[in-house]
Every structure is written in C-alpha cells, then in structure tokens.
Amino acid sequence: MMSSSFNIFRVGISFVMVCIFYKSSVDCLPELSSQKYFSTLQSGKASLAYFCQADSPSTSVFLEELKKAVKPLQDYGISVAKVNCVKEEASRYCGKEKDLMKAYLFRGNILLREFPTDTLFDVNAIIAHVLFALLFNEVKYVTTLERLQNIEDSLKGKANIAFAYVRAIGTPEHRAVMEAAFVYGTTYQFVLTTEIALLGSIGTEDIEYAHLYFFHCKPVLDLTQQCRRTLMEQPLTTLNIYRFIKSMEAPLLTEVAEDPQQVSTVHLQLGLPLVFIVSQQATYEADRRTAEWIGWRLLGKAGVLLLLRDSLEVDIPQQANVVFKREEGMPVEYLVLHDIDLVISHVENNMYTEEVREDEDDDIEGPDMDTLGIQDDEVAETVYRDRKRQLPLELTVELTEETFNATVMASDSIVLFYAGWQAVSMAFLQSYIDLAIKLKGTSTMLLARINCADWSDVCTKQNVTEFPVVKMYKEGENPVSYAGMLGTEDLLKFIQLSRISCPVNITSVQEAEQYLSGELYKDLISYSSVSVLGLFSPTMTTAKEDFTEAGKYLKGCVITGIYSEEDVLILSNRYTATLPALLLARHKEDKVESLPLANTHAQDIVQMITNSLLETFPEITVENLPTYLRLQKPLLVLFSDGSINPQYKKAMLTLIKEKHVDSLTPCWLNLKTTPVGRGVLQTYFDVLPPLPLLVVVNLHSGGQVFAFPSDQAVTEQNLLLWLKKVEAGLESPITILPAQEWKPPLPAYNFLRMMDAAASQHSSRKGPECVKETDVQENDKEQHEDKSAIKKEPTETLRIKHWNRSNVFKAEKSFRHDNKEL
C-alpha cells in the first residue's frame, strides 16, 4: 500500500537505472565502485554510502538493515549505496581494516557526517541518524533546562515548539520524531532531548517512555508568562505525531450553527471525535468559557465546537447540552452531562475503539482481518491437528453420572476431569492415556476419566469448575487434588508415591534403617530421591500431629515416615539428632542428614522438606525450573551440550561449597535433554560462542544477562573474579531481557463499529428516524436483499480510510520535500 505512493516513483527513478541489473526495484541496495559513486553525486542531494572491502561477505546484519532503510530514505530524497573499495584504491573513506568500515553521509559531494556502523544498529537508527544529521538546524538538541528555557523565551509570540524526549538516539521513537521534523521542521521549532532529568523538571512523572510536548508559544505575548503545554498521550509513532500536530494546528474552538450531523472538521479526518457544547443566547458568554476550557483539556483528543442552539434549524433534544460525534457518517449522540469532567471522560472512554483501530493501522500491512482466523494458540493448534488420531481410550474407565460414585467408592481411583472442547484438557488427556499405557496391568489404582462437557453436574458436585483437574479417591480419605505438572512423568510419580500412606508408620528400628537406606520402598526411590523420617518420643503428640499434617500435605511428592516408639533414642543417637527431629535420607548421595524439629508448625515443616528436595547444583529442566525460580535469585546457568564437564562441575561445586554463590541459584542445563535451551541461547547471543557457556541471568530484577567470557578458562579464580565484577556492576550485560507485558497477539473484530456503520447506513437511507408502520415491511425486504452488500463493507471502509490517511501524510511529505530540493 505504502509503496504505491507516487512519491516513490519519482524519487526512485535514478535508482531504477542502477537496480535494474540487480534485483527488483524495491529494497535494493545499489553496489558501486567508489569512483562510480562519487560521479553520481548530485549537488544539493543527500546520499548515504557504506564503504566496504570488496572481498567482505555480502551479507551482514548491518547490510540487511541498510537495505530496509533504502526505501524510507528514498522517500526523503536521500539515496543509499554500498561502495566497494578495491584493494589498491586509496580513498580515505575506505577503512584500513575489515572491521573499521563506516557509513558516510554526503550532501552533494560534501561530507556531512560519518557513522560507525555500530551506531546504525537497525533501520530505525539509520533513518533517525541520517535525518538528525540533515536536520541539524531544524532540530535543536538540548541537555539542560536552561537551554530549553532560552529557546522557549526566544520563540514566545513567534512560533510554537515541539519538544520530544526519547530514551536514546536511534530508537524508533527518535526516528518518528525526526520524520515529523522533516515535515514540520520549518513550521515549528523541534527540540529534542535524551536527558531524563530535563523531562522530570517539566513535571512528567512517568518517564519510562518517550514523550512529546507541544509548547504553545506563539500566542504568548508577555515574556514572563510560560507557554502552555500539551502532552501527546499516544505512543510516539510517525502517524501519531502527525495527527497530534495536525490537531494542534486546528482552532481550539469553533462556533457553528448548523446540524451537527453535517459538521465536519479536520479532527474527523484525523480520526478524532467532535464535541459540541450546546449554547444558547442567554448563556453564551459562560458557555463559551466552558467550551474553551474543555477545548484545552481535550486538545489533541477531540475537536471542540460551540453549537448555537438559537440559530439552529434542525431540532436537537431539548435537554441535551453536549453532542458527541464519533466519526464521519455516524449518527451523533446527544448527551446530558453536567460536569466538565464527565465530558472529558466520555471522550476518553470513547477513545478506546480508537486505540483498537490504531493497532489495526499499525499492522495493516502485516496481519489483516484474515489472519485473525489463524490459530496462534499452540495447544489448540496441536490438539486440532491431532484430532483424527485414535487414542486407546479404553485403557481408562469412562465415568458417567450413574457410575461415578459407585466406581470411586469401590476402588482407589484417579479421575481426570476434562472437557471435550477444551484444548488444554484434551492435550493432557493424551498424557493421561500414555500413563495408562505405562501402568497397564501393574497398578492397583484405577485410572478413570469423566468428560465434563457431558456430565457437568457430576463435575460441579466434585467441585470441579475448571479443566483439567485430576483427583485421587481413596477409601476412607478425602479426595486429593493433584497439583503437579500436567504430564505423564509427574503424574506417574504422584500415583506411585501415593501408594503408601503419608507419613508411613515405621514400627521398629530395623524397619527404620531399611526405610532410610531405601530398601523398604526400593521401587519408589526412583520417584523420590529423598526419604523423610520424623523421629519423636511417644509423648510428643503435638509435634507428631504437625508432622503428620505436613506429611499429608506432601502426599505424592515425597516419601515421609514417622517413628515414635519407645526405643527412638537408638535412632536419634545414631544420627546425632535431638528429638523431635527430621532425618533426610538422600539416596543418590547415600547420606542421612538430621534437622531439629522443636516447635515447628506443619506449614514450616512442609517448607523445610520442600527446601531439602532442592539440589545445590541441579540440572535445570523444563519440569523443575519453577521450583528453583521460587528462590527469587538470579540464575547462574552452565549450558552444556551433553553431560557436564567434570572440571567445570568441580569448579562450580567448590564455589558453592565456599558460599561464594549464595546470592545466586547455580545450575546447569543439558541441551541434549532440554533442547529448548538452545532457543534460550539464541535469544542471549547474536552469535553463539562455543559451548559450554556460563551465564548469569537476573530474571527477577532488571533482566540483565551476563556471559562468562568464552576466552577465559573456567577455573574457580576466574569464575569468582567474574562474578564479583558482575555483582559490582563492572561487567556489561550481553543483553537485557525484554520487560514487555503480554498484550493481545492480534486485534479482535470490532463488531460494535460494524454495527454502528450498518446502523448509520440504514438510518441515512431511511431518512427520518421514525418509519411509518406501512413502510416497515418494505424496508425490511430491502434490508434482507441488501445484506450481502453490507456484509463486506465495514472492513473495506476501514482500509480505505487508512489508505487515505497515510497518503495524506505521504503527499505532505513529498510536497515539503519538493521545497527542499528546489
């Protein structure tokens, strides 16, 4: 759509000649020898050239971005070229070394600026920098309030100011400001800053984002007076700035005496609504003051008009004092609002749809209405793709209203509550069936399922109103809800560990020893690497109760046992524990620890046991990451392709032992077992250094990622030194993880707008609002016949509007740009 602007054709002509030998005329970057390049430079025309060695690779990030910048820069009459330096050539622009290549900006054959390629990091940066250099006089860069004040003072009574704060030069916001300055630079004084402090002193609180203020200095005649300021509330995009400035140009208040339905101002073209303040002769002065006040408040958000009721020919409802017109062609709303704030909030609330359309506009070239129907939920998509596969559902018992109670009473059962139409529960059903296959014929636990889409009453009675839910029913016990990962392995673990009671009652010292050695539940220790044993003397009833409660809570997560026979001292002495105590048998390490348990509540016991399950240097996996994230510490991750290098492991363990990494969660990741780790690395590194890689990820505050230099040996000393530097802030992060919120991936259909469009169409066709009884039938017929015609219209209209709007801008640009060339 954009490329059809005639502007491009005109400017593009000179390039077509060059490009014709190359590729399509769009996005092509002419490659010239330096001699050729300098011969093509025209006086007065700006040109950006990237000099590089002829033998250098034909692609790089920079070149990709430069290609993208070709077209937009052409729109501003700036040509772009890649100049190949031949070896023997001694042009001063050709750098001496491969990586010292630069881009140069010329006007005619005069060099304006040189840019190291790393400042031009992407297409936005390229355009922003180039325009910034060209518009050196039009855009004043300031760093102090004083300087800003001087500019403001000097322009009072003369011109208005557009003052922008961007976080950094080269950002998309900076580009947007520069593009606006290109169009409006002679009309308004543009002032730019990157100093947060400066913005803060103007009184903005939320400085995280870019800001643009319009200083109304032209009307100020008294030099001691401040210029009135209007903040642009929309995000800084080229289109938004254009609209904002356009609305600043429009008169603050217009008086009209015609049917509001017919009134149109520039605001409507800009997609802003109109607010009519209804006035009468008698109260004219006061109304006008009110309207002006509202005008200031709504500046940039809506057009404000004063509607003179007395000289109006059409009737408007008697009590209405405000008329609201959302957009051209739509019926106006008559409102009764007795408070200025109500007027303001009415407009602001109705801006909502406006924002939605903004989104549509922004990605109009990307997803249009058709893509809304493309599934972007991976779970829904995969389940749908898998719908035709026959699952061996018969391995699980399907329950119904009639069979449910009888079944769960008759035997220990696991029940999956799912809904046939809900993708997540259908995805989990597959894991459940896999589990049934694994357990086939071995488990005493009955695997059952119930489709809540059919038996919603049963599910509601079992207190299941979300899906999926897994519950375990055991005779004489309350049903237990499963709270682990929705996958085969974790559910299997839960089922297996739930076979034994929790805690298990151990009755002899010998049995306790077997329990601690893992002999007693040999088949279960693969599911729980730790066995927990509570030791109590028979009289410690409260402590025992607390422990039993904790055990129940941890049912299915870990093996717990309790010993409180008279001879408990034998055990406590053997493991040097003071009663009441907790023994933790770590089967992998063949080690038994003891922890005192005096006056510990159930909640805290649960915490103690859960913490004891955490390893000091775990292999991080998809399943266990959440448990380690709970510690809220930055992760120190060693990415390893395959199992971990013992030397590295040793170094890490030593650091851990010496308590150097207590503020971190050290762990390692095996890319063979957790292939998604590669996706993580791709985000961290543009260029992936060889593995293994050691990285600190500060997930919980700031999102910085630090990488251990790959040229250093992984030794304790080096690691420690590096970690200290990271901690001291001496290392610079390789990347900062984005902190964006998760917004809707795509817009929704705007049915309200479609309904309004259809309604206004009807009413305009029908003429006056009230239709005589006899006419109704006729009109209805007409409606039905017309339906197919109406159907497509709303989206079409939308697009046309957008097209018009962006072309207004284009046309204006090219107009202005003609001036420049002259």
Place this chain on the structure above:
Amino acid sequence: MGLSVARLWGSPGLLLTVALYLAHTLHPVQASTPPHRDYCVLGAGPAGLQMAYFLQRAGRDYTVFERAPGPGSFFTRYPRHRKLISINKRYTGRANSEFNLRHDWNSLLSHDPRLLFRHYSPAYFPDASDMVRYLGDFAARLGLHVLYNTTIAHVTLNKDRQAWNGHYFILTDQKGQPYQCSVLLVATGLSVPNLVDFPGSEYVEGYESVSVDPKDFVGQNVLILGRGNSAFETAENILGVTNFIHMLSRSRVRLSWATHYVGDLRAINNGLLDTYQLKSLDGLLESDLTDLAIVKDREGKFHITLKFYWEEGNQHADAITLPQDDSDNFAMRVAYDRVIRCLGWNFDFSIFNKSLKLSSVGEFSKKYPLVRGSYESKGSRGLFVLGTASHSVDYRKSAGGFIHGFRYTVRAVHRLLEHRHHGITWPSTEHPITQLTSSILRRVNEASGLYQMFSVLADVVLVKENATAFEYLEEFPTQVLAQLETITGKQARHGLFVINMEYGRNFSGPDKDVFFYDRSVGHTEDAWQSNFLHPVIYYYRHLPTEQDVRFRPADWPLPRPTAIHHIVEDFLTDWTAPVGHILPLRRFLENCLDTDLRSFYAESCFLFALTRQKLPPFCQQGYLRTQGLVGTESLRQHRVESGALQDHAAVDRHREDSYHGRVGHPQAPGPLVQPLHSNKEEL
C-alpha cells in the same frame, strides 16, 4: 400458566374486608400478633412451588397458600382441550442434564432427577393432567410447606419499623385467619378471563365454559373472538364438524415461529390457517372488538354489526342497521350460530389492598402487575411477583411467562432475597483469568437459563484487579444490571463482561420471513449479523448506571458496551469449534483485558521464563506454580509441524554444519522460523 386464586367473592367479600378493617383499626393492640412467616408464597402453581423449593433448600421460614386442595389447580381445568403446548423433549442425544433442560419446558428445577417431566409423560406435547400429577409429586416428594384449601381473600400492609422492609404483609384467609409475612411472593398466575365489553357481549360464550365436545358444533357457523393459542385450540377441536369458523381479532395473527416468542400461535394449533389459505370456507378477520356489536335475531342467530349503528338504532334487533345494508359484500354478513370468546387472562388485582400500590402495567394493559426488572413490585418493597404474572418484564420477548422461563427468574429472585435478608452473596465461582474463555464457553454451550431467558437473564463476569482473576455469576436479570453490586453483594470495580443470548435484531416479528435465503451466517467476521439465537458478550469498563440502562439504544437488551462480541450462530447450537467459535472469542477477551490469553506448553513457558522478564498469564498461573502442560511426543511433533515450536534439535544439526564456514555472522532466520513464532516477536 399459573394458578387461579379465588374470585369467589363479590359483595360478601367486600363486607368481610370492611369488617376486618374495622377490627384492625379499632383494636390494634388487642389483636394478638398473627402467625408470622418470613416468606409467604401465594399460589401453589409451578412458580409458587419452584420458589418454595428454593426457600426450603435454603432452610427459610415460609408457607405457600393454595386455594385448591392440591397444587397446580389451573391445570385441572386448563387448557380446556388438555394438550400442553410446552415441549417435553425426552431425547437430545446429549448426556448433559443442564443442556437437556433447554429442551424440557415442563420440569421445575430441583436436585432430584426423578422429578424430571420426562418421567411423567412420553408425549412431546403432554396432557395437562400429567402436569397436575407432576406438580403434586413435586410438592409431596420435596416436602414443601403448602397450606391447601386456604384462600387468601385479602392482603394489606402493616407498617412496622422492625420489619425487614419497613412493613409486614397481612394476609387474611377465607376464615378470617390473618398471617403476617415479611416478604410476599405472589405467584397467582393470570386467573381472570379477559372480557371485552360491547353491545351483545352477553351472547358470547367464554373459553372457560364453552363445550369441548365437537358434537355440539355440528353444522354450525362459528365466530371465535381472539387469535391466540386458546382461540386456535378451540377452533382446531371443532374444525371438522362446523360449516365454517371465522376468527376475529384486533391485530394480525402472530406465529411463534416467526416471532420466536412461545406465547404466540404455535404451529401445533394452527390448522385453521391452513384451511383458510386453502380456500376451505374458514377465515381470519381483523377488526377492533370494542367497535363491534352483536345482534340476536328471532331465530337465535347472531349478526355482527358496529357499535356505532347499534347506538344510533333504537336497540331493537330488527331495527339495527347491519353493515351489509350499506355495503353488500361485508365479510361477516352471514349469521352465526355461536360466538366464542378466547381472549386470554388477566392478573387478579382484587385481593390486594390499595396500600400495596400494586398497579397494572398501564392504563390500557390490565393483564400484568407492574414490577421492576428484579420482579419486585414498584409499589411496595418486599412484594415480588413470580411466574406467569411476572411476564410484563419480557412480554412478547422471552419465556418469563412460561415454566421453562420463570423457573430461572424465580431462582434469580431467590438469590436476590438470600443476599438482601440473609447476607448470602450471589453464588459465584472465582477462577484465574486463563479460565475465562473456558468458563464462558461452558455456559453458552450448556446453560439452560441463558438459553430460555435470552436477553432477560445473563451471566456476569466480574474482572478482578489487574485482570488476573474473575468471578462468574450466573443468570442475573439484565434490567437491573446497574444495581448489580447491591443485589449480589459483589464488587464490579474493574470491568465486567455480560454473557447474553440473542436473536438477530430485525429477524423476529409477526411479518418477518424467517426462511429467507441466506438467513444464516457462517463467517466469523459476520457474526454480528447472526440471526438465530447466539451468544453475545458485552464488555463494560465500568458498571453501567441506571441512566445507561434506562436510555439504552432501542432494541438493545443492554446499554451500549465498550466492546461487543458475537459468537457466530451455529446450526447445532454447539459453540465449541476451535477456529470458528473459540478463537474469535479469545481475541475479543484479550483485547478487552489487554492481555494474552493463549495457552502454552511447559516448554514454551520455560523459554519465556528464561528469555523474558514477564510471562503470559497461562505460564504464570500454570507453569510457574508447577502445573505446566507437558504434552506428549506426538503433540510435540504437531507443534514442530505447525511451526509453533522451533525444532531445536534440527537447528542443532544445521548449526554444526554451518558453524565453521560462517563464524562471526549471526544465524540468519531460517525457514524454521514461522508465522507463529514471528507473532510472538511482534508482541
């Protein structure tokens, strides 16, 4: 239909009233406090019993007063020809009992599956006596407290500051026994036949007493006044034996399949339309009944003339001008043997004392008492009208005048009372926001209350702060949406969704062609033009005000929302299609709440957890709480194929191959980076 309460009193009743009134005023103290009930229900018809059921389950102090010796006495006589026109669909192919209630128009709500009407009749259009038996069982099996043979003859108001509503309702039965009630629930139905007064109306037989034996009509010319179901039911019965039947009414016939209103003429009764249009002497005429006069000739036959002629004549049969004297092709120039009045029923206002301010809807409409959208009388607080008599709220729109509709509105009233007097907030469930799409889908696919009481009762989703969770309230009366907080005891501070069911605007109506070509919509982007009943979801950033509700646009069941979504109509009323129904709904909810409601496998959440500072709600509420969705190998395979997952193993190989030649250059995004992935990047 409801139950009729005594009209046995003419002047003696009046005397009784005066006597009682005197007794009260003369000896206010001496009159010992009458027996007190928190809740008094008038009438043991379907609505009264339904309310009794809810009161009983909640353990409330209540009594139902019934004139007759058993429940549902209306159905012992009506309909005269005994066939109920509410459907008793016993098979739907679905197991979901809530869904099946959508097609069971006779059962009352209870926890006992034996009390479903399908156990009482195999007929699709059951016999009225089965309804009587059913209601009898309902009252008996559930042990409802009904006082039979108790005719409440008079209801007055007794001001008392202590009372819940500032006054007590004093009910007096036929023996003069008073009862004191805190809340009065009137479920007396419509019991007074609607009479039209015109000269000669004394010759007209009423539906309530006319013979139902076709033999009595053999070879007769019959004129029926009215064009509702009772009129057509009467005609249907005698169609085969009469010479012809003419039907006369003020306005054109309204066919329920065109208006989507079950109270209009049902196809099961419309045999006469067929014979009229197939030139079989029967016919329909439109004229205002109040302009008519009936003249009886010497042979006892009836002639139709105009009141105007009758008034100017000397009122002697032979002297009155007949229309055919002026216009010899007047349609009703034949003489009739019988004239039958089938004009429906009105509410019986007579037992309510003026102090109750129980007025009718309008000067000209005495059919229904005036109630608010909450079914509470506008005149006195604490007086609610239930059942058929409460139909003014949705007359000619929804099903509130019929069992399958008012069983839900009664429940809504009960929920309101539970909060008002017992501090029990409107029942609701709270869920994490990731369950929002599911919760809505579940209800639109099974809920019967929404389906029957479309545009009158709607579900409400109250969004919690920061849109991380929501509360789901079922079947709230839409007309009192503005009072939601006081009625339910819930907070609606952070926006709300209202889930409603609607027919397409302009689709229904007596003159509409509901079979026009291309009447159904299939594309999701055209969903707003859906014609058949379909779910519509309204989003409000703030709770609408009373003003908003009252001055909502014409034809809108609810005030104009911030955004609206229509789920496209479905031929099977099964709104579970992943792309056609669920996806657009999710996009709508996402855009209202400004968040991402997609679901993700644990692996994706893992990736996000390590590469972003914030996680989508699904990962936050599932994966981070160790409840991530792991998925199976075959699903994983589908993910790779669909492009949702970058096959890291494959990238691995690819990378190793290319590593040596291209050191120092970033990995170009290969073909493995696909649309889904790029969508995420755009976030």
